[in-house]
Amino acid sequence: MESTAGVSSELDPSTQIVESNDDLLTEILLRLPVVSLHVFKSVSKRWCTLITNPDFALRRSQNPRFDSASGLILQRRKVSEYDFLPLDTRIPVPLPTAFSFNSSKVEILQSCNGLLLCHLISLDKFIVYNPSMNRFKTIPESPYQELRYGYGGFRMAFDPSKSSHYKIVCAGVIENNDGSHLLIEIQVYSSKTCEWSVLCHRRNYHVFKGFTNGLYWNDAIHWLHTNYNTNCHSMLDIAEHSIKTRARKLLPDLGNGDHKLFESRGCLLVICSQNYPQHLNIYEMIKWDSGWSMKYIVYLSEIMTPFPNTWSKSSKWFCSRARCIVIGDNDEDSFLVMEMCGNIVRYSIGLRTLLKIYELDSVIDSPDSFQFIASLAAV
Incomplete structure (x- = not known):
């Protein structure tokens, strides 16, 4: 230089x-x-x-302007093939250089505040990858008892506004001492110590059915699941080493369609699709003990009105799977990204305007997508 x-x-x-x-x-x-x-x-x-300087990255991450998703990483037909979709062409976004993972067979498991948790399929190893910096780190294997991951999974906990370090949480299945039933053991890897540890007591594996879709928010991993026909919201508190569950009475009505957790600008949100009539209910978490409040209702029939000929309402492709939600400074700046009639669209919640940003391949059946947040975080 x-x-x-x-x-x-x-x-x-x-x-x-x-x-x-x-x-x-x-x-x-x-x-x-x-x-x-x-x-x-x-x-x-x-x-x-x-x-x-790590302090520079920490200070920058504390600016709300830079902590929202600026793109989507969209999985294609093959697990290790991905497309990058910028969400706002007015703002320069660094195009990730390694989203075509065909040669290395990498599966993205989670996006967390600028870092990606990935699985190296051919080597059966896990890595943390920063696509903005094009750098990754391989996570060492746990020295503890070998676990089976069928009912558990790996999640990442990372908040760059609080620390430059992250944690990898593994919910692994083990057999009870007498072999009568299965339990979940939580192991945690810390990038600060570069060591694994056992987080808390073993739990019944039924509580972790939705853990593979868990989302990190406010020092805990949250996930939705069904236990004995009851909708539940569980959280694994990383700091307190505890697991808590709330039953249906503190949950929004999940309805008869899809539901999924999202995070944007410090808000934990759940989007529930309702089929009759077709609309999306968007709820925001107030406090863990006081439940959720309605934030937005998006009526899909209103969205489809301008497109009667191009996108048929009766098409087998019609669905309203939410991919991403970005909360702005006001409702006019907030938008929802979703799959609709074989397209990825961006819907402005306040302005009620729709923009098509990607056309899905007809052979793709609801591929996964992950938020992209430009980050200077080290791995």
């Missing part, structure tokens, strides 16, 4: 002041998108040091 010292004399006085003051320069750099920061790391060793 070349130094800027030789050209500083050519700069005007005000620019020289900014260039020579680390604190002032840092304040300016903190307001730039990741794609610009990648370029500016090459300006000089000093600029690179400022941008790659």
Whole structure:
């Protein structure tokens, strides 16, 4: 890298002041998108040091402007094939360089605040990958008892606004001492200590049926599941080493369609599809002990009205699977990304406008998708 010292004399006085003051320069750099920061790391060793400082990444992640999804990673027909979909063409987004995982057979399991938890299928190993930086780290195997993962799974806990470190949570199935039934044991890997530990007491595996779809929010992993015909919301508190479950009375009406948890700008949300009439109920978690409140209702019949000829309401492709929700500073800035009639669309909740952003291959049956958040986080 070349130094800027030789050209500083050519700069005007005000620019020289900014260039020579680390604190002032840092304040300016903190307001730039990741794609610009990648370029500016090459300006000089000093600029690179400022941008790659862990404290810089921590401060930047505390800005709500940069903690929302700016794209979707969409799984195609094969597990290891992915497309990248920018959600707002007005904002520069760094196009990930390695989303075509065909050669390495990588399956994305979870997206968590800028980091991806992935499974190396051919090697049966797990990695944490930052697509913005194109860097990854292989997670070592646990030294504890070998577990079976059929009823459990791997989840990641990472909040860059609080720490630069992450944790990998493994809910593994083991047999009871007498072999009479199965239990779940929770093991946790910490990137800070680079070690595995057992988190809490073994639990009945029925509680973890939905754990593979768990979402990290507010120092805990949350998931929805059904236990003995009762809708339940469970959470694994990483800090308190505890598991809590709330039954139907504190849940929104999940209806007769799909339901899924989402997180956006510090809000935990659940989107429930209702078939009669077709609409989406969007609820927001108030507090764990006080339940949910209605945030939005999206009537699909209103959305389809402008498209009677192009997208048939009776088409077998008609569905309303939510892919992503982004909460803005106000309702006009908030939008929902969903699958509708074989297309991925962006619906502005406040303005009630619809934009088609991707056409699905007809052979794809509801592929997975993952939020992309540009991040400077180290792995």
